[in-house]
Amino acid sequence: MKMNPLVSLRNIxxxxxSVRANDKINLDIYPGQILALLGENGAGxxxxxxxxxxxxxxxxGEIYYQGQRVFLTSEKDSLALGIGMVxxxxxxxxxxxxxxxxxxxxxxGFWVRKNKIKEKIKDxxxxxDFTLDVDARVKDLxxxxxxxxxxxxxxxxxxxxxxxxxxxxxxxxxxxxxxxAGLRKMAREGRAVIFISHKLxxxxxxxxxxxxxxxxxxxxxxxxxxxxSPKELALKMVGREVxxxxxxxxxxxxxxxxxxxxxxxxxxxxxNLSLRRGEILALVGVAGNGQQExxxxxxxxxxxxxxxxxxxxxxxxxxxDSPKSRDYLAxxxxxxxxxxxxxxxxxxxxxxxxxxxxxxxxxLVDYKGAERDLWxxxxxxxxxxxxxxxxxxxxxxxxxxxxxxxxxxxxxPKLIIAExxxxxxxxxAMQEVWKLLLKAREKAGILLxxxxxxxxxSLADRIAVIFAGEIVTTFSSRDGExxxxxxxxxxGGK
Amino acid sequence: MFSIEVLGLLLSATIQAGxxxxxxxxxxxxxxKGGILNLGVEGMMAMGAFMAFLGTYLTHNPWAGFVLxxxxxxxxxxxxxxxxxxxxxxxxxxxxxxxxLGLGLANFLGTPYVGIKTVGFDKLDLPLLKDIPxxxxxxxxxxxxxxxxxxxxxxxxLLFEKTRFGLRLKAVGENPYxxxxxxxxxxFYQWVALLSGAFLVGVAGSYLSLxYTHVWTNGLxxxxxxxxxxxxxxAFWRPFxxxxxxxxxxxVMALQLRIQxxxxxxxxxxxxxxxxxxxxxxxxxxxxxxxxxxxxxxxxLNIEPKD
Numbered sequence: 102m103k104m105n106p107l108v109s110l111r112n113i114x115x116x117x118x119s120v121r122a123n124d125k126i127n128l129d130i131y132p133g134q135i136l137a138l139l140g141e142n143g144a145g146x147x148x149x150x151x152x153x154x155x156x157x158x159x160x161x162g163e164i165y166y167q168g169q170r171v172f173l174t175s176e177k178d179s180l181a182l183g184i185g186m187v188x189x190x191x192x193x194x195x196x197x198x199x200x201x202x203x204x205x206x207x208x209x210g211f212w213v214r215k216n217k218i219k220e221k222i223k224d225x226x227x228x229x230d231f232t233l234d235v236d237a238r239v240k241d242l243x244x245x246x247x248x249x250x251x252x253x254x255x256x257x258x259x260x261x262x263x264x265x266x267x268x269x270x271x272x273x274x275x276x277x278x279x280x281x282a283g284l285r286k287m288a289r290e291g292r293a294v295i296f297i298s299h300k301l302x303x304x305x306x307x308x309x310x311x312x313x314x315x316x317x318x319x320x321x322x323x324x325x326x327x328x329x330s331p332k333e334l335a336l337k338m339v340g341r342e343v344x345x346x347x348x349x350x351x352x353x354x355x356x357x358x359x360x361x362x363x364x365x366x367x368x369x370x371x372x373n374l375s376l377r378r379g380e381i382l383a384l385v386g387v388a389g390n391g392q393q394e395x396x397x398x399x400x401x402x403x404x405x406x407x408x409x410x411x412x413x414x415x416x417x418x419x420x421x422d423s424p425k426s427r428d429y430l431a432x433x434x435x436x437x438x439x440x441x442x443x444x445x446x447x448x449x450x451x452x453x454x455x456x457x458x459x460x461x462x463x464x465l466v467d468y469k470g471a472e473r474d475l476w477x478x479x480x481x482x483x484x485x486x487x488x489x490x491x492x493x494x495x496x497x498x499x500x501x502x503x504x505x506x507x508x509x510x511x512x513x514p515k516l517i518i519a520e521x522x523x524x525x526x527x528x529x530a531m532q533e534v535w536k537l538l539l540k541a542r543e544k545a546g547i548l549l550x551x552x553x554x555x556x557x558x559s560l561a562d563r564i565a566v567i568f569a570g571e572i573v574t575t576f577s578s579r580d581g582e583x584x585x586x587x588x589x590x591x592x593g594g595k
Numbered sequence: 596m597f598s599i600e601v602l603g604l605l606l607s608a609t610i611q612a613g614x615x616x617x618x619x620x621x622x623x624x625x626x627x628k629g630g631i632l633n634l635g636v637e638g639m640m641a642m643g644a645f646m647a648f649l650g651t652y653l654t655h656n657p658w659a660g661f662v663l664x665x666x667x668x669x670x671x672x673x674x675x676x677x678x679x680x681x682x683x684x685x686x687x688x689x690x691x692x693x694x695x696l697g698l699g700l701a702n703f704l705g706t707p708y709v710g711i712k713t714v715g716f717d718k719l720d721l722p723l724l725k726d727i728p729x730x731x732x733x734x735x736x737x738x739x740x741x742x743x744x745x746x747x748x749x750x751x752x753l754l755f756e757k758t759r760f761g762l763r764l765k766a767v768g769e770n771p772y773x774x775x776x777x778x779x780x781x782x783f784y785q786w787v788a789l790l791s792g793a794f795l796v797g798v799a800g801s802y803l804s805l806x807y808t809h810v811w812t813n814g815l816x817x818x819x820x821x822x823x824x825x826x827x828x829x830a831f832w833r834p835f836x837x838x839x840x841x842x843x844x845x846x847v848m849a850l851q852l853r854i855q856x857x858x859x860x861x862x863x864x865x866x867x868x869x870x871x872x873x874x875x876x877x878x879x880x881x882x883x884x885x886x887x888x889x890x891x892x893x894x895x896l897n898i899e900p901k902d
Contacts, residue, residue: 156776177778192773194766196892205766206777208759254777 105168107132107293108153108184108262113162115148117495120487122148123159124317130262135284135294137304137325139338140314141499141527146297147189149314150264154186155179180206185255186264191247195240199250202239203257225256229283244271252283263287264295269303281307299338299527301331313337335528351562352379357414358429358516358546359399364408366394368570372408376546378515381538383549383561383578386591391570392520392550399548400432400518413515427458431514431545433505435521437498441505444494448486449475451493452508459511478507483533499530506537517547523556535560554587566590599729605849606733610741613845615640615802617744619823620830620837621751622795626672627827628755629788630768632895634690635675636796637820638697639668643800645701648811652713657805660715661740661798664805668797669790671697676789680782683897694820701813708811715805716740738806740798747795751834764788768891771898781898799823822874829877831889840877847873 106129115123122145130136138146151157153164155173164171166182173179179186193202204218222235231249239247248268255263265284269277284294284307298304304311305325311334312322321337328334354377364372368391376382384392397403398410401421410417413429420426434440442451449468452475453460460467460474475489482503486496493501502522509517519538523531538547538560551557557564558578565575566587573590576583586594619636626633633639647664651657671693678684716738724735755761764784766774771781803815822844830836851866 175778176776180778188776192770192776194769194773194892196769196889197766201762201766202773205762205774206779208762211759212757213759213762 109165111163113159115159121317130293133291134309135288137308137311138297141529144314145317183261185260187251189266193239200235203253207258245276262293266297354379360411362409366406370570378546380562381547382563383557384565385557386567390567428512429515431509431517433519442493448489482507499526515545517545520550568593603732608849609846612848613842614741615799617841618799619796620826622792623827626792628768629785630893632686635693638694639671639796640800640820641701641816642667642697643797644804644815645705647801648804664801665794665797668793672793686895712810715809740802748834825874829881
């Protein structure tokens, strides 16, 4: 029953420096189908689709639209053929209204016919059962709403091929359901939907077909209904057996490195915590229950609180004024691009951000030395990059996180605060980060703040549950009885 | 001493002093809406003033001066565009260089003509309207550039708020990458914004040499270009607010001249300082009203080429 493909990609190759992002890729896209592009970060999914969307130019290869060879040299060319993409980083104009964002580029005539445009958009919103205020300013919208604006932009111009790059990473489960319903409707109308993801369950739920990318090549393409188990899919994606159970061996905990005594803050209520070198304490809970404030207090970003914080046996205030604070404490923030690194600085400079004092030559910084050191770390941590001259923002999420870890571990810290260290990473990168954290545990105490229970249970020696600014309970991760009740604790049960 | 006639004269002088600032401010608003920061206004205005004088002096037709004045500023804007839009140079540095270049060129080329008079735009009383008591005296016995500048504000408002061009231009100034992703030719819009804005700045200069005075002297702009740059912020990038801002400055300029003429014993240096003090004042005011942060989000930043 196969129809003719709407678009065919033939032998598409694209390199960034020495990294081959796409290597002779062939892909057919059929109307009325949801095709999932599954692959690890850096496998080349986004690159391939931005070529189809006209944002990047391929080094080699041909693109055929309904059998005709086409040259997509700009987004305009792709849009004209009805190919549109929703990027992971939204391309929206924050200061403008929803309807202006949607109509932009599609307005006709000299005057903007506001009412007519708004009517058309409202019809689309009703048709796909989205909820959205067309007059709202984009900056006031939630991430889910912004995504709907992006999708409406494509529907407004009646795009036949819709590409969505990791669309669910910013959505709540309910929003995801709505999105999926909308996507199915679009496919029923005969549109082709391409869904880029590294989340297996999602791909199985939404797609008709799955194309798996690995290291810039399509390794397999299967009909979703023929897939027996997600594990099989994961294996194809990473090309190696996934270790989902790491079972850390226990280490004898050494001296206490962090202690909080009756700490009260804006959200926090009477926090008592203790962490020793050689153990991982996972702080779990639904986001927004005071985790952020706790991290800010421990890392010294926030100095207004009541109670006592002890770092390495010293009161926090004294600790942060002492030279020890340079290396004893490492912080791995959730916000990789912005807090952990400067997006516009090159890797060497980012490497030096917290290591300046290791590379001092009198009043000067030893750049050469830092670069040599960074190269050895790039090998040791398997960071995929063509060089040290790249800007931080040019690195993929997983590689950037590994760079941050390499930098922070280089200081040989005795206390590590790791905030959502694997968020947004694919399975392969996640495993590597986990292994690195377990290795670091031998020399340091680690406070792991995680929204991922699986992660907390795989890594932690002890688990603390936070709810409404309070530590509800703390227990060993081997305490099966308590572990079974985590969900209950996370909802505030005692 | 402040009879109604004096007040009328003062207001009339206010409009004359405010018009060049208004024209320059409107020009800079267009440019900045497209995301380009042009700090060369002072230099472009000086260049416009001289070219307008020269054109009129040679042809005896002030409209030839008008066009040439605009073109003079456009020439400098073209340099700014080559540096910033083509080679992605620093917009602040380029703008400052253009101010220095424009002021220098105008002085250098203008030296032989210092003190020479020329025809210019004379007062053009509007029939009927001029007979309205008081208002007619203030508003409708002005020269044609005053009427032009007052018409321009609503025209620009309509352009920005109601037309496709305006929507796209604002999109380019706010987020050129999003605009480009929608198939909009961002550099086309930026060049149009830069050159048309500069043309108005040149016309502002023309006003100084052809209407405000009918004679060429060096240093005619006297910081008005800088005031216009500040006024764009004060006006929150909105054409109508630019009118009030420009006339506020015109008023202070006219008033200080008046006070000097009355032989007050306040030092004239202090009085001459007033407009510039006011500039700092309005900028502070704009900061206190938080809405003043409505600058185009991509103002002054260069657009990275796509990979």
